[in-house]
Amino acid sequence: MPFLFSETIFGPVQSRRLGVSLGVNLLPTSSKFCNFNCIYCECGWTAEGGKPALPTRSEVASMLEAKLSEMHAAGDPLDVITFAGNGEPTIHPEFAGVIDDTLRIRDAYYPEARVVVLSNATMLGRQGVIEALRRVDQAALKLDSAVDETMLALDQPLQPQRVEQVVERLEAFGRDYTLQTMFLRGDHEGRRIDNTTPEEVEAWLAVVERLRPRDVMVYTIDRETPASGLEKAPLAVLEAIGRRVEALGIPVQVRG
Numbered sequence: 001m002p003f004l005f006s007e008t009i010f011g012p013v014q015s016r017r018l019g020v021s022l023g024v025n026l027l028p029t030s031s032k033f034c035n036f037n038c039i040y041c042e043c044g045w046t047a048e049g050g051k052p053a054l055p056t057r058s059e060v061a062s063m064l065e066a067k068l069s070e071m072h073a074a075g076d077p078l079d080v081i082t083f084a085g086n087g088e089p090t091i092h093p094e095f096a097g098v099i100d101d102t103l104r105i106r107d108a109y110y111p112e113a114r115v116v117v118l119s120n121a122t123m124l125g126r127q128g129v130i131e132a133l134r135r136v137d138q139a140a141l142k143l144d145s146a147v148d149e150t151m152l153a154l155d156q157p158l159q160p161q162r163v164e165q166v167v168e169r170l171e172a173f174g175r176d177y178t179l180q181t182m183f184l185r186g187d188h189e190g191r192r193i194d195n196t197t198p199e200e201v202e203a204w205l206a207v208v209e210r211l212r213p214r215d216v217m218v219y220t221i222d223r224e225t226p227a228s229g230l231e232k233a234p235l236a237v238l239e240a241i242g243r244r245v246e247a248l249g250i251p252v253q254v255r256g
């Protein structure tokens with residue numbers, strides 16, 4: 001079963017990694033909306049066609065303010081506000097304005113809380129999105145493989161995309177972001193997909209060295225995937241990749 005968030009503001013949840021995290025889902029609350037169709041996406045497959053209704057900027061601001069005000073009045077702690085949810089947050093047409101509102105509301109109630117955005121980096125061609133992602137405390141930007149064929153097989157972008165384009169967009173963004181990469185193995189539609197092979201890891205490390213992001217997050221499947229036949233990358237493999245990143249002088253977080 002796909003894992004979908006049924007609300008625009010969800011949580012807070014306590015996580016070992018993030019602390020107390022409140023989620024913001026700028027996508028629909030009953031379906032997924034994304035410009036990728038990753039074979040491992042825990043929200044399930046991307047539906048074709050149609051533009052679902054999205055929460056407006058003012059709706060998101062009022063819901064967030066109501067939640068933070070309630071939590072603050074109750075004396076509840078908050079460590080992070082995370083933009084994730086049922087798809088790609090930066091495809092929301094008012095993303096930049098939503099980030100402005102979120103930072104203002106965060107400053108009013110929980111100035112110490114961090115604002116984090118998980119993104120597939122496809123909208124880095126838009127100046128408003130770039131500037132908004134630079135304003136948050138952490139932008140976690142996806143690059144699942146440095147090999148075109150593998151990236152296309154894993155992420156299935158709805159628009160044509162090449163690794164070099166993504167890398168150039170990330171270079172133009174700067175270095176103050178987390179590069180996030182999902183490692184996995186498996187078979188899908190009659191072909192083997194494995195971005196943990198020595199060739200894959202070498203190509204990916206060369207891109208990491210070229211980009212030198214502020215840190216890297218290496219992770220693997222955590223929930224049911226829409227494609228059957230996929231396996232988690234073993235923790236030892238992720239840790240070995242993590243050590244190679246550290247050897248480049250770049251901090252890394254490994255989630256097995």
Ligand code: SF4
Pocket residue numbers: 034035036037038040041042043046086087088120155
């Ligand atoms: S980019 Fe994220 S939300 Fe979109 S399909 Fe991939 S994993 Fe799912």
